[in-house]
Amino acid sequence: xxxxxxxxxxxxxxxxxxxxxxxxxxxxxxxxxxxxxxxxxxxxxxxxxxxxxxxxxxxxxxxxxxxxxxxxxxxxxxxxxxxxxxxxxxxxxxxxxxxxxxxxxxxxxxxxxxxxxxxxxxxxxxxxxxxxxxxxxxxxxxxxxxxxxxxxxxxxxxxxxxxxxxxxxxxxxxxxxxxxxxxxxxxxxxxxxxxxxxxxxxxxxxxxxxxxxxxxxxxxxxxxxxxxxxxxxxxxxxxxxxxxxxxxxxxxxxxxxxxxxxxxxxxxxxxxxxxxxxxxxxxxxxxxxxxxxxxxxxxxxxxxxxxxxxxxxxxxxxxxxxxxxxxxxxxxxxxxxxxxxxxxxxxxxxxxxxxxxxxxxxxxxxxxxxxxxxxxxxxxxxxxxxxxxxxxxxxxxxxxxxxxxxxxxxxxxxxxxxxxxxxxxxxxxxxxxxxxxxxxxxxxxxxxxxxxxxxxxxxxxxxxxxxxxxxxxxxxxxxxxxxxxxxxxxxxxxxxxxxxxxxxxxxxxxxxxxxxxxxxxxxxxxxxxxxxxxxxxxxxxxxxxxxxxxxxxxxxxxxxxxxxxxxxxxxxxxxxxxxxxxxxxxxxxxxxxxxxxxxxxxxxx
Numbered sequence: 001x002x003x004x005x006x007x008x009x010x011x012x013x014x015x016x017x018x019x020x021x022x023x024x025x026x027x028x029x030x031x032x033x034x035x036x037x038x039x040x041x042x043x044x045x046x047x048x049x050x051x052x053x054x055x056x057x058x059x060x061x062x063x064x065x066x067x068x069x070x071x072x073x074x075x076x077x078x079x080x081x082x083x084x085x086x087x088x089x090x091x092x093x094x095x096x097x098x099x100x101x102x103x104x105x106x107x108x109x110x111x112x113x114x115x116x117x118x119x120x121x122x123x124x125x126x127x128x129x130x131x132x133x134x135x136x137x138x139x140x141x142x143x144x145x146x147x148x149x150x151x152x153x154x155x156x157x158x159x160x161x162x163x164x165x166x167x168x169x170x171x172x173x174x175x176x177x178x179x180x181x182x183x184x185x186x187x188x189x190x191x192x193x194x195x196x197x198x199x200x201x202x203x204x205x206x207x208x209x210x211x212x213x214x215x216x217x218x219x220x221x222x223x224x225x226x227x228x229x230x231x232x233x234x235x236x237x238x239x240x241x242x243x244x245x246x247x248x249x250x251x252x253x254x255x256x257x258x259x260x261x262x263x264x265x266x267x268x269x270x271x272x273x274x275x276x277x278x279x280x281x282x283x284x285x286x287x288x289x290x291x292x293x294x295x296x297x298x299x300x301x302x303x304x305x306x307x308x309x310x311x312x313x314x315x316x317x318x319x320x321x322x323x324x325x326x327x328x329x330x331x332x333x334x335x336x337x338x339x340x341x342x343x344x345x346x347x348x349x350x351x352x353x354x355x356x357x358x359x360x361x362x363x364x365x366x367x368x369x370x371x372x373x374x375x376x377x378x379x380x381x382x383x384x385x386x387x388x389x390x391x392x393x394x395x396x397x398x399x400x401x402x403x404x405x406x407x408x409x410x411x412x413x414x415x416x417x418x419x420x421x422x423x424x425x426x427x428x429x430x431x432x433x434x435x436x437x438x439x440x441x442x443x444x445x446x447x448x449x450x451x452x453x454x455x456x457x458x459x460x461x462x463x464x465x466x467x468x469x470x471x472x473x474x475x476x477x478x479x480x481x482x483x484x485x486x487x488x489x490x491x492x493x494x495x496x497x498x499x500x501x502x503x504x505x506x507x508x509x510x511x512x513x514x515x516x517x518x519x520x521x522x523x524x525x526x527x528x529x530x531x532x533x534x535x536x537x538x539x540x541x542x543x544x545x546x547x548x549x550x551x552x553x554x555x556x557x558x559x560x561x562x563x564x565x566x567x568x569x570x571x572x573x574x575x576x577x578x579x580x581x582x583x584x585x586x587x588x589x590x591x592x593x594x595x596x597x598x599x600x601x602x603x604x605x
Contacts, residue, residue, distance in 0.1 A: 031278035032593045034575070037285040037300050040445075040475045041235035044218030047200040048130040051139040051515065052479060053495055053585075056200060058238060058282070060585035063203030063223035066098050066124060067196040069584040072253035072262040075392075076499045076583055078197055082119060082204060082224065084179075087196065093188040093537075098196065100124065100179045106204075107243045109222045111212035116245075119224050121181040123204035125173050126166065128183075130210070131201060132156040133164040139483065140200055142512040143503065146534065147195070148186040149173060166207070190537045191394075194498040197583075199225075226275040226589040235474070238282040240588070242275060249274045253590065265577050275589035276577075286447045286475075295570070298602050301593065302571035302578055307449060310379035314568050327573030327601070332566060336392040336496035336582050338385055338504060339562035342519040347488045350440065351520075353556065356433055359419040361557040362403075364440075367412035367464045368457075370405065370562060377452050381568060385561040387550035388494075388504040392582050394538050395501025395546045402554045404561050412464055421466075429467040440468040443478050443490040453491065482518045490518065493565070497583055505530055505549050507559060519558035526552050574598040 042055040047063050050056060068081035080086060082104055088097040104119040106112065131138045132145075132152050145153055151170030158165065174182045185192065195201045204224055213220035221229050226246050231239040251272045255262025269276075285291040288306030295303040305313045313320055319330035343361050345351040350361060374382050384405040389395045416422070420433030432438045442457060444450045454470050461468045473481070481487050494516070496503065506512045509530050510522040529549050536542035553559060571578050574597040577590060 030595050032276065032595055033279045033281055034277045034588060034591060034593055035281045035283075035299060035301050037283045037291050037294060037303065039286055039288075039291060039304075039306075039447075041284050041286070042238065043476050043479070045221040045229065045232075046136075046217045047127065047203050047205065047221075048133075048136045048138045048140070049218060050200060052476075054284075056497075056585050058229070058240065059203070059221065060199045060225075061227040061240060061280075061588050062221045062225045062229060063199040063205065064104075064225045065197055065199045065202045065204075066100065067193070068586065069197060069581060070253055071581060071584065071587065071590045072255035072259070072266055072579065074256055074259060074262070076581075077254075078193065081197075082124075083196070087193050089193070091184075093190045093192065094185045095182060096184075096192060096196075097176070097180065097182045098124075100181075102179055104224050104247055105245055106206055106209075106224050107222055107228045107245055109209065111206070111209045111222065113208075117206060117208070119204050120178050121175055122178075123206055124202055125175060125181050126207050127203055127205040128152075128173060128201070129155070129164070129166055130205065133166075134159055135164060139515040142509065142515045142517075143506060144195075144201060145511055146506070146509070146531075147189055147192055150184050150186050187531075188535050190535075191498070191500050191502065194500060198497055199223075199586075225586075227280060230279075235284050235476075237284070240280040240282070242278045246275070249589075251276075251590070262579070265579065269577050269590075269592065272592070276592035277588065280588050286445070288448055295572075298572065298598065301575045302569060305568040305570055307377055307379055307381065310381055310568055313570060319570070323570065328570050329573070331569050331580070333569070333580060333582075334383070334391050335565045335567045336390040336499075337493050337565055338388050338390050339382070339491070339493045339565065340388065340507070340518075341489060341491040341560040341562065342482075343558055343560075344485060344488050344518075345520045345522065345558050346485055349438070350488055353523075356419040356421075358555075358557060359415045360421060361560075363412040363415040363421075363464065364461070364466070365404065365412075365557055365560040366406060366408045366415070368460045368560060369407045369409075371407060372460075373453075373456060373562060377449070377456060378563070378565070381566040382563040383566070385563045387553060388507050388559065388561050389501040389546070389550065390496060390504065390564045393496055393499055393501045393504070395505070395543070397543065397547065400547065400550060402550065404554055409463060416464065416466075423465060428465065430465045438467065440466055441488045442468060442470050443481070443487045444470045444472050445475050445478065446472050483514050485514075485520055487518075491562075492518075497585070499583060501546060502534065505533065505546065508549070508553060521556065521558040523552065523556065572598070572601070574601065 038054040043050055043052050045058055047059045064082050066083040067078050070077045070079050082100050084099045084101045100121050106117040131140050150172030152172050155170055172184045209222040226243055227240040228243045230241040251269045253266055255266050288308045292306050292309045294300045314330055343350040370384050386400050386402045386405045421430045424431050430438055444454055482490055506516050508521045508526045509517055510527050513520045529545055533542050533545040569580055574594040576592040
């Protein structure tokens, strides 16, 4: 869009009578706007109630945790955010003390009655207690419960059938003064400090806001972060705008000395006040083609290249010349994630722990050709998974190889035959060992990519003589049903939020049923080993326990782990300082947008 010129008229009856012309008012600088599209819908913005990635992106910019990741440091490094310093760790990783910086304020909101509301240590403690409050049905509770904060589980149990007592003091959450709190654990937890980077778990929430908006809290996020929610049309559009009351914070990311690109970003932006953009406009575009076209047309500033267009955008892993001529930049990186298909272990068709039910799940896994998925759908942008633990996390072992990454259709058919899953009536489909019909039901979404996966699954299962039906719904609905145990089979992804394996091992933790354990897997020996690895520091002893947990996933097969995705991020030249962090979700404050460059290139196009 061309800028409108301000014209100044000339007036006067002659040189002697001419009046000095008034200076034209200075044109206000156009707001800097970052535009980005989510490929799936958000669920809401109450940090206690969300677990999906896209809601987390929004929440992490409104609410602030005590710690954060240095945006440019590789490997990942944790630094203070609202905390004045890193936690004081004592009692062999059982005690963590944090002091919050004075002078940090929540965004202005009617809930505060016209007062400027300062952040205190109690606001971080309040959020931790909200995770435990049964009223909010937080999907994050199992991970917090596993940490064994002294007295927190008892406080939760006391609230069953009644109200949660937020005023009750417990030994595990102790306010030392206005700005200092201490968390005490019943057992050692060497990596517990990682939770202080997660705005969902430990981000500061004001009790006044929850009291004012409790019925609509998913739509009323009020935090201390660099942005505030300006507009929201569910599953369509989210607008964030700069928080005018945000404190003075300046770009000070510290890349490694041998990181040339990181050093260049730091040199360009160091000392700039954060955030650098005024507004963030987020769209939900679940179909790949319109999302890709929106990027090409300059309507989105960056995009993770949809799988359907990888060969167009980055053939052979190199940016296409046509895109390079436009100044577009490509960065490829392995994502610390895993794509999974879960089998509902409580479902009578695919669940259970008897030999024949285990054989059915193993046959489905062995009969699924992961190489076809990587070649035909992923366009090479994924590495096969041998376990749930992804690269870049402390439990990842590139030398670990399992049946999970294997395709063997002949063996899959043999397993089905041996355990009685055979075609008894001659219709071409196998029945169950008792002769009853066997129909697999896979939950799915409605996008083009989902249709490709449905076709792939059908080919694989047809080749085994297994009949399948697909049940489409929107992603948030499938997530809700998965947590409630209402789906038989569903395929989805999970991305690390910390550089550790723990959250992925928790896929099998019985206490995590209804949250991250979508398979509803429940084996006492798994729980025991999981708790053991949590108490151990990183090293050979912990790695040996993790290896056994990986083996149990293969033995019982509650999940089929597909792979770890390679991301192909591209962005326009007007987006400055963009870089994907493997664990942080608060990158909006670290980037800048050159509006004049966007306008110049847009006008040329």
